[in-house]
Amino acid sequence: MLPKMVEIKEIIEESRDVKTFVLDAPWLRGSLPGQFLMVWVPDAGERPMSLSSENSISVKRVGRVSSKLHELEEGELIGIRGPYGRGFEITEGQSLLISGGMGVAPISFLAEKLDDFVALVGARTGDELVLLRKFSRGEILISTEDGSEGRRGVVTDLLEEVDPRDFSSIYACGPDGMLRRVLDLAKELNILERLQLSVERYFKCGIGVCGSCVLDPSGVRVCKEGPVFRGNEVFESEIGRYRRDASGRRIWYGGDSKGI
Ligand code: FES
Incomplete structure (x- = not known):
């Protein structure tokens, strides 16, 4: 097309x-x-x-x-x-939003659709905190890695300040490492099915044809069945361990490339 x-x-x-x-x-x-x-x-x-x-x-x-x-x-x-692609499903009750880096783009769009939420928003520096005006309908907690605004650290550190079990839905978008920490916590708390996360992978076609965006081991296509998945759908996936580049080669986090 x-x-x-x-x-x-x-x-x-x-x-x-x-x-x-x-x-x-x-x-x-x-x-x-x-x-x-x-x-x-x-x-x-x-x-x-x-x-x-x-x-x-x-x-x-x-x-x-x-x-x-x-x-x-x-x-x-x-x-x-x-x-x-599949967007976030909006549910009743209070929501917890978690965004790291430019994950704030889709999460801020979601925040404009919700009436009751707590948002955890993280960036590397205060200068990189953007789109905060769109969170005015709820409560917002901020983290920066350099401590220039909000709590010093990464956004998942803010999870110490809330209890995810208190929320009917948890929505997350950000780097893979952040998503894996949220997945692991949701698993530990037995609330994986309440978690919806937006996943980023290399896309060529964007319409489910080329296979460049599949997640191992299920083969689910991020562009078609996602990019938003329920936590239980992707808990066992590659998220947080590796991703694939344009040629399909695995890029392991930590910089180690082990081939296809
Ligand atoms: S980008 Fe081609 S199948 Fe997803």
Whole structure:
């Protein structure tokens, strides 16, 4: 499927390295937190990007595609496919939200849909805390690795300040190591089925065809059956141990590459 060209209606500078791009794409109305777009940037390529609202993406400048996107101005065009994938399922009762790094993009979109929540939001530094304005409907606890804002440490350290068993749903998005710590804690507390987590993997097609995004050992496709999974669906998976690069080679956390 070819991307549809859409205009960038508005650009919001969230921090030195993060911008929100509001898109003129009326068919995105009704898209869900956790869903993603395949975004094609002219002269750079295509990447999956999580929605940070029904019609926006919030993107950190990290590689070729995102850097090129950051150079664009309001009124310029990009191509999009989607929205794709399974989003977060919203449930009754109080929710616990956990986001690390740019996991805050889909989690902040979710926060705008909920009335009763506690959010744990972590970043490396205070400068990298973005989209906090979108958490105004609930309570927010912050951590930074350098201690410049909130509690010093990683976001999962904030789990010492709440009891996850008190919440009807737990939603998480962030780096694999963070997701594994949340999975292990949910398993220990016997609440894996209350946990929904958004998983990131290398995507080529984004529509369930190429197999580049599968999780071992079940072979579930992150772009199609995910990117949001229940904790019990992925507890036994590779999350937190390794991921695959563009060629399908396993990249073990800790930098050790052991081949396919
Ligand atoms: S990216 Fe192709 S199957 Fe998921």
